[in-house]
Every structure is written in C-alpha cells, then in structure tokens.
Amino acid sequence: MSIKTQNKKVVSLVANGFQNDNRVQRMAEAIQEISFDVTIVGWQKGQLKEREVINTIPVHRIRTKSQKWKRSNKIIGLIQFIDFCICTIRQYKNFDIWHCNDFEAFWIGLWAKLFNPKITLVYDSHEYQKERLGTPFYVRWVIYWVEKMFISKAKIFITVSPGIGSEYQRLYGIKDFYLVRNTPHLMKATKANIFREKFHIRPDQKIFLYQGMLAPGRGIENMIEAFQARTDDDAVLIIMGQGKIENWVKDQIKNTPTIFHHPYVSYLEIPNYTGSADVGLNTAVNNCLNHYFCLPNKLFEYIQSEIPILTNNLYDCKNLIEKYDIGSVIKAYTPNGINEAIDVMIKNDLTIYQQNLKNAKATLHWEEEKKKLQEAYLKLKP
Numbered sequence: 001m002s003i004k005t006q007n008k009k010v011v012s013l014v015a016n017g018f019q020n021d022n023r024v025q026r027m028a029e030a031i032q033e034i035s036f037d038v039t040i041v042g043w044q045k046g047q048l049k050e051r052e053v054i055n056t057i058p059v060h061r062i063r064t065k066s067q068k069w070k071r072s073n074k075i076i077g078l079i080q081f082i083d084f085c086i087c088t089i090r091q092y093k094n095f096d097i098w099h100c101n102d103f104e105a106f107w108i109g110l111w112a113k114l115f116n117p118k119i120t121l122v123y124d125s126h127e128y129q130k131e132r133l134g135t136p137f138y139v140r141w142v143i144y145w146v147e148k149m150f151i152s153k154a155k156i157f158i159t160v161s162p163g164i165g166s167e168y169q170r171l172y173g174i175k176d177f178y179l180v181r182n183t184p185h186l187m188k189a190t191k192a193n194i195f196r197e198k199f200h201i202r203p204d205q206k207i208f209l210y211q212g213m214l215a216p217g218r219g220i221e222n223m224i225e226a227f228q229a230r231t232d233d234d235a236v237l238i239i240m241g242q243g244k245i246e247n248w249v250k251d252q253i254k255n256t257p258t259i260f261h262h263p264y265v266s267y268l269e270i271p272n273y274t275g276s277a278d279v280g281l282n283t284a285v286n287n288c289l290n291h292y293f294c295l296p297n298k299l300f301e302y303i304q305s306e307i308p309i310l311t312n313n314l315y316d317c318k319n320l321i322e323k324y325d326i327g328s329v330i331k332a333y334t335p336n337g338i339n340e341a342i343d344v345m346i347k348n349d350l351t352i353y354q355q356n357l358k359n360a361k362a363t364l365h366w367e368e369e370k371k372k373l374q375e376a377y378l379k380l381k382p
Contacts, residue, residue, distance in 0.1 A: 002043070002273065003155055003379050006379070007035060007036065007037045008036050008037070008096040008097055008382075009037045009039075009094075009095040009096050009097070010028075010031055010036045010037065010038045010095065010096065010097040010098075010099055010217070010263075011038075011039055011041050011092045011094075011095045011097070011098050011099065012024060012027065012028050012031075012038055012039070012041065012099040012101065013041045013042075013098060013099065013100055013101060013105040013108060013109065014040070014041070014042045014043075014101045014102070014105060014107070015040050015041055015042075015043060015081075015084070015101075015102070015104035015295055016043060016045075016344055017042050017043055017044065017045040017046065017048050017061060018040055018042035018043075018048075018061060019048060020267075022182075022184075022267055022297070023126065023182050023297070024040060024101055025054060025055065025057065026185075026211070026366055026370070027050060027099070027124070027180070027370075027373060028040055029055060029056070029057060029059045030366075030370035030374055031099070031373070032056065032057065032375050032377060033374070034374050034377060036097070036377065038053075038056055038057055038099075039057070039058045039059070039060055039092075039095075040058070040059045040060070041059075041060050041061075041062065041088060041092060042059070042060075042061045042062070042063035043061060043062060043064075043067075043084050043374075044062055044063040044064075044067065045061070045067065047314055048061055049061065050062075050063055059294060062084060062087050062088055062091070064083040064084050064087050065083065066079055066080045066083040067080060067083075077164055077278075081104075081173070084108075085107075085108045085111060088108055088112075089108065089111060089112045089115060090292065092112070093112050093115050093116045093119070094116065095119070096118075096119070096120060097119070097120045097121075097122060097380060098112060098113075098119055098122065098190060099122045099124060100121060100122065100123050100154075101124050101126060102124070102125060102129065102192060103125070103128050103129040103143055103146075103147070105350075106121070106123050106125075106146075106147075106154070107146065109121050109123075109264055110146075110150055110153060110161065113213065116139055116323055120155050120380060121153055121154045121155060121359060122155060122156045122158065122376075123151065123154035123156070123157050123158070124153060124158040124159075124216050125157070125158070125159045125160075125164065126159075126160055126182075127160070127164070127290050127294075127344065128164045128167060128289050128293055128360060129143050129147065130143040130144050130147070130288040131288050131289035131290040132288060132290045133217050133286065133288040133290060133291065134217075140254075141366050144171075147168075147171075147172060148171070148172055151168075151172050151174065152172075155380065156158030156178060156376045156377075156379075157174055157176075157177045157178070157381075158177065158178045158179075158373070158376070159177055159178075159179065159180075160179075160180065160181055160182055160295055161179070161181065161294065161295035161316040161317045162179060162295075162319075163293030163295075163306050163316045164293045165177040167196070167289070167293065169350065178372050178373065178375075178376045179372065180369055180370075180372055180373050181295055181300070181364075182296065182297035182300065183297070183300040183364050183365050183366050183368075183369045184267075184270075184297065184300055184301055184304055184365065184366060185362075185366045185367065186304070186365040186366070186367050187271045187301075187304040187305065187365075188271070189271070189275060189304070189305055189306040189361075190271050190272050190275040190305070191275050191276075192272050192276045193206055193272075193276060194272060194273055194274050194276040195209075195238050195260070195262070195273070195276045195277065196276070198262075199236075199260045199347075201236055202331055204234075204346065205233060205234060205235065205236050206234065206235045206236070206264075206278045206279060206346050207235075207236055207238060207276070207277045207278045207279070207280065208235055208236065208237050208238070208277070208278070208279045208281055208310065208342065208345075209237075209238045209240065209273075209274065209276075209277035209280055209281060209307075210223060210237070210238070210239050210240065210241070210281045211240040211241055211270070211273070211274065211280075211298055211301070212240075212241050212245065212296065212298050213241055213242070213243045214239070214241045214242055214243035214245050214246045215243045215244050215245060216244065216245060217284075217285055217287060217288075217291070218283060218285070219284055219285040219312060219333065220239065220245065220249065220283060220332055221245075222283065222285065222334070222335070222338065223237060223239075223281065223283050224237070224239075224249070224252055224253060224256075225335050226261050226334075226335040226338035226339050226342070227256065227258055228256050228259070229335045229336075229339065230258065230339060230342075232256070232355065233258050234346050235258065235260045235342050235345075235346055236258045236259070236260065236279060236280075237258060238260050238261075238262055239253070239259070239260070239261050239262070240261075240262040240263070240264070240265065240273060241264050242263065242264040249261055270301060271301075271304065271305055274301055274302060274304075274305035274307065275305045275306075275307070276306075277307055278307065278308075278350060279307060279308055279309070279310050279327075279345055279350070280282070280299075280301075280302030280305075280307050280308070280309045280310070280327075281300065281309075281311075282296060282298060282299055282309060282310070282311040282312060282314075282317055283312055284296065284312055284314060284317075285333060286312065286313070286314055286333070286358070291314065292314055292315050293314075293315055293316055294314060294316065294317070295316045295320065296317075299311070299317065300364050300365070301321065303326065303357060303360050303361050304361055304364075304365060306354065306357045306361060307349055307357070308326055308327040308345070308353040308357065309321055309326055309327035309328075310327055310328050310329075310330060310341055310342070310345055311327065311328075311329055311330065312328050312329075312330050312333050313330060313331060313332075313333070316357065324356055324357075324360040325353070325356045326353050326356050326357050326360055327353065328341055328344060328345060
C-alpha cells in the first residue's frame with residue numbers, strides 16, 4: 001500500500017537497548033509503509049551497535065557518558081536514565097512525532113514536548129504499566145499520577161489487549177484507544193517432527209510446548225511440577241527459550257524423562273518448531289493485573305502454526321480461546337488442575353480444532369492487525 005503524505009519524522013522510542021523486540025520493529029515498518037520517516041531510538045548498552053539499519057528501519061542506540069559507570073545502586077541508575085533522557089531530547093526534539101513504547105518512553109516524550117510543544121505524542125502501552133509484577137508501590141503511584149495527569153497529551157493511545165484498554169478507559173476516562181495486538185506475520189503452517197526426532201518422542205505421546213522467555217512469574221515452575229507429578233508418559237513437555245531461570249529449568253528436569261529443554265530459536269525459525277508440537281501452552285500466572293489482562297504473542301504464534309492452545313485462566317486469553325473455540329482453559333493453576341486439563345487434551349481428538357484454527361489464523365495476523373495502526377497514523381497527516 002502506498003499513500004502519499006508529507007514525510008513527517010517519527011522517533012519510535014524505547015528505554016532499553018532494543019534487542020529482539022519484534023513488536024517495535026513491526027510497528028515501525030508499518031508506519032514507514034505509509035510514508036513516514038521512522039527511526040527507532042534506544043539506549044546503547046553492551047556490545048550492541050550504536051547505529052544500524054534493520055529491515056529498512058534506521059536504529060540509533062544513544063551512547064551516554066554515564067553508561068560507563070557501574071550501576072552499583074539506584075541513584076547511579078537514576079542518573080544514567082536522566083542522562084539518557086537529556087541526550088535523547090537534545091538529538092530528537094525536532095522530530096514531528098514521538099511514538100513512546102511503554103511508560104518510561106512516554107515520560108521522556110512528555111519532557112521533550114516541554115522543549116518543543118509542536119511534538120505529537122503517541123503512547124503505545126505494551127503492558128498494564130502500573131500493575132507490572134514487582135513494581136514497588138511508590139513507582140506505581142508515580143505511574144498512576146503521571147498517566148492520570150498527562151495521558152491526554154498523547155494524540156493517540158495504543159495498547160495490546162482489550163482488557164488493558166478497558167482498564168485505561170476506567171482509570172483515566174480515555175474515550176478511544178487503538179487495539180494493536182502482538183500478532184506475527186501470516187505464516188504457512190509447517191507440520192514437522194523436529195522435537196520427536198531430537199528427543200526420541202514416541203508417536204503416541206502428545207507434545208505440549210511452552211515457548212518464550214524463561215523468567216519467574218511465567219508459570220513454568222507450576223507446569224514442571226505438574227508434569228513431574230504425572231504417573232504416565234502419555235504427554236511430554238518441551239520448554240523452548242532462554243532467560244533468567246534457564247539453568248534452574250535444566251537442573252529441575254534432568255531426571256524427568258517427559259520434560260525437555262530446547263534452546264531459543266529465531267523468529268524466522270519458530271514456525272518449524274511450533275509446528276512440531278501438538279498443543280501450545282500459555283502459562284502466565286495470575287499474580288498481577290498485568291498478567292491477568294495479558295495477551296502474549298505466543299498465543300498468535302500457536303494459531304499461525306495451527307496447533308490448539310491450553311491456557312491459564314486469564315481474562316483476555318480465556319476470551320480469545322473461547323471466542324474462536326481453539327483450545328481449552330486450565331481452571332485451577334495447580335499440579336492437579338493442570339493435569340486434569342492435560343488429560344482432557346490427551347483424550348480429545350485434536351483435529352476438531354483444525355477448522356477453527358484456520359478461521360482464527362485468517363484474521364489474527366500482522367497484515368490485518370497493522371491496518372489499525374496505519375489508520376491511526378493517517379489521522380496525523382497535515
């Protein structure tokens with residue numbers, strides 16, 4: 001699609017090093033398609049390149065003088081963040097649109113608008129910001145009051161799930177929001193046997209796959225405990241990914257013959273691996289409102305690979321599964337509750353979900369989802 005507009009300059013800001021963030025990349029490419037000049041701006045850390053071009057999108061990771069300091073306490077961290085804010089505003093205050101990814105970027109965008117009132121702010125909240133797991137009460141208080149007082153400064157508000165959007169409407173009286181979910185590109189379903197061949201899994205065993213970040217609060221611990229409690233080997237668990245608890249996972253499963261770990265694979269390789277499973281798992285624990293209203297991208301990756309989903313009982317996840325009838329919901333996230341749900345999936349003829357998965361797949365992909373983002377941006381034309 002090619003729609004002529006003046007080439008307004010957009011900075012897509014992240015308050016991190018911008019690494020493996022497929023959503024930010026896809027959003028930038030979609031905005032570029034309708035003739036905006038987009039630059040992704042992040043924080044230069046570690047060995048990441050200061051400047052590069054990724055799929056036609058310029059990426060600038062800002063190098064600050066204070067980043068050389070060892071972050072030994074919160075005061076040092078705060079000084080480094082302020083330094084990053086100042087450097088970012090200094091270099092990009094004359095850009096027309098600031099697309100702020102999450103609260104930290106929105107905070108910087110508000111300060112930038114003080115120096116240049118002509119800046120148009122877009123607030124893209126990837127999470128329920130003040131309800132993120134582990135957020136101290138005083139940080140929650142700051143987020144709430146900053147959003148309450150200044151969210152109206154954003155010309156466009158975007159979020160990732162209906163539940164989070166409704167919560168922002170309830171809290172701050174937002175009239176309209178754009179729902180842009182974390183859907184992948186339309187993928188060809190690939191039915192492979194990578195896991196069966198690599199781990200010598202029998203044809204009669206059902207493969208349950210968790211793919212994603214290995215971190216606390218994702219429910220991985222509960223799922224491992226459930227599989228370790230099973231008295232049969234009708235189901236096997238594949239945990240595919242990397243993260244903070246990767247070594248813990250490997251240690252926990254080494255004596256369990258029905259649980260396997262597979263290293264992280266790239267976004268382009270995922271369909272081949274996902275298509276090697278029988279059931280996709282969504283295991284996020286309902287331990288904060290951010291998780292309760294989450295709608296993870298792994299759900300849509302499972303759908304694109306046309307495998308049914310077993311999800312924890314979370315608001316938006318449950319609604320999605322039940323709307324399209326593409327899987328089942330774990331009623332109680334305990335070892336017994338998980339195994340009861342697994343037993344149902346084992347006994348079911350999983351082919352009953354195939355047509356519904358194809359129907360869901362036809363609409364729940366990025367080529368459809370990005371249209372809402374582009375519709376929002378076209379309203380920012382002169």
